[in-house]
Amino acid sequence: MDIRPILSTLRRHKTAAALIVLEIALACAIVCNAVYLISQRLERMDRPTGVAEERLLRIQTVSPGKNRNDSARVQEDVQTLRGVPGVISAASASQIPLGGSSSNSGVRMSPDQKDNSFNASVYLGSEDLVETMGLRLIAGRDFLPGEYQNMETIEASFDEGRIAVAVVNRRFAERLFPGATPATALGKQFYSWGNAPITVIGVVEELLRPNDYGNGQYSMIFPVRPHWSWSNYLIATEPGRRAEVLKAAVAELQRVRPGRVVLKENTFAEIREEYYRQDRAMAWLLSGVILALLIVTALGIVGLASFWVQQRTKQIGVRRALGATRGQILRYFQTENFLLTTIGIALGMALAFAINLGLMKLYELPRLPGWYLPVGALCLWLLGQLAVYGPARRAAMVPPALATRSA
Structure with missing residues (x-):
């Protein structure tokens, strides 16, 4: 099709054509970046935590009294929970993935290293923590009973109660020992709490941080029994018995220590739901913005095209009288729209990259992948x-005779 008549018509309607081009450019730039932000949110929400979420329960409590820091009390609670019908295993933990609040520590390669190599999240827990969380060991072993210490011992004397061994996640091992496989990372040492070396005895596939603090999802587990007034108790049970076991476990804890306050009692599915609530809301909000923007853009195109059809009734009639088919008239308007859209998309791609650069600078977002633009x-x-x-x-359906009489 000869596009010269189309270009000639567009030159006579520069303002209207420019408005459509600008609208399409803005839509292209905003939609590409919004879709990318949504994909980032969905990818973040889909991250594996490393724990067996389908069977895991969490009960968080605060015990009354002045001397509430007591590892023996926590261990007594753990033993109580293990006796609840339906409980496969139970353990205390200083924190949990997606729990929000995070305890972290710097990691060094030598005791005299001034700056930390990186920051890692520190998980403390009682016996059976690895088993209860359902972490998958890909190298090495779990802690032995004799390797566990009470937190009181660590606080009383850092040298005597030093951390001797640790289980780390794969990303920790790869970050600290570049080029090492999970198996070759075993036996290697690092420094974190104090100046005594800590030996890696096990590597788990994944163990997500409680939150997104710090750079990288690096985690380590120390065999230290927590003793704080607030306690996280993790329970592994059969997926079909979660509600029943959770209710019974809370009742049993309150029975053995009536004054305790239960802060939280939930399944891990509920923990995930709560943690990603804002991400989910943002994804829905951006989806609504995209939908609204596309509707506005489509309505703008419809309105301008309808206006031009009305304005060109005589021109359409003349072309029909000269032998133009309905298909040719239809293709004329489609080609005209294609040209305007192409110009708008070209401008929109440049604008999309500019917006992405701003987001990268302000919010440290990754660069917009190039394939988002052609899509x-x-x-x-x-x-x-x-x-x-x-x-x-509608323009193609205008009869030639009616169009010429309207002159």
């Missing part, structure tokens, strides 16, 4: 063609 362009081309089809079809 966004294809969507806007399809949107343009669908939006213009109705007005273009």
Whole structure:
């Protein structure tokens, strides 16, 4: 099709054409970045925690009294929980993945190293913590009973109560010992609490941080029984008995220590739901913005095309009288829209990158992948063609005789 008549017509309607081009450019830039932000949120929400979420329960309590820091009390509670019908295993833990509040410590390669190599989240827990959480060991072993210490011992004397061994996640091992496999990381040493070396005895596939503090999802587990007034108790049970076991476990804890306050009692599915609530809301909000923007863009194209059809009734009639078919008239308006959309998309791609650079600078977001732009362009081309089809079809249906009488 000869596009010279189309270009000539667009030059006579520069303002209207420019407005459509600008609208498409803005839509392209915003939609590409919004879709990318949504994909980032969904990817973040889909991160594996490393724990067996389908069977895990958490009870968080605070005990009354002045001397509430007591590892023996915590161990007594753990033993009580292990006796609840339906409980497969139970353990105390200083924190849990997606729990929000995070305890972290710097990691060094030597005792005299001034700056930390990186920061890692520190998990403390009683016996059976690795088993209860359902962590998958890919190298090495779990802690032995004799390797566990009470937190009181660590606080009383850092040298005597030093941390001798640790289980780390894969990313920790790869970050601290570049080029090492999980197996070759075993036996290697690092420094964190104090100046005594800590030996890696096990590597788990994944153990997510309680929150997104710090750079990288690096985690380590120390065989230290927590003793604080607030306690996290983790319970592994069969997926079908979670509600029943949770209710019974809370009742049993309150029975053995009536004054305790239960802060939280939930399944891990509920923990995940709560942690990612804002991400989910943001994804829905951005989806609504995209939908609204596409509707506005489509309505703008429909409105302008309908206006031009009305303005060009005589021109359409003349072309029909000279032998133009309905298909040619239809293609004329579709080609016109395609040209405007293409110009708008070209400007929108440049604007999309500019917006992404700003987001990278302000919010440390990754660079917008290049493939988002052609996908966004294809969507806007399809949107343009669908939006213009109705007005273009009405133009193609105008009878030649009626069009000429309207002059």
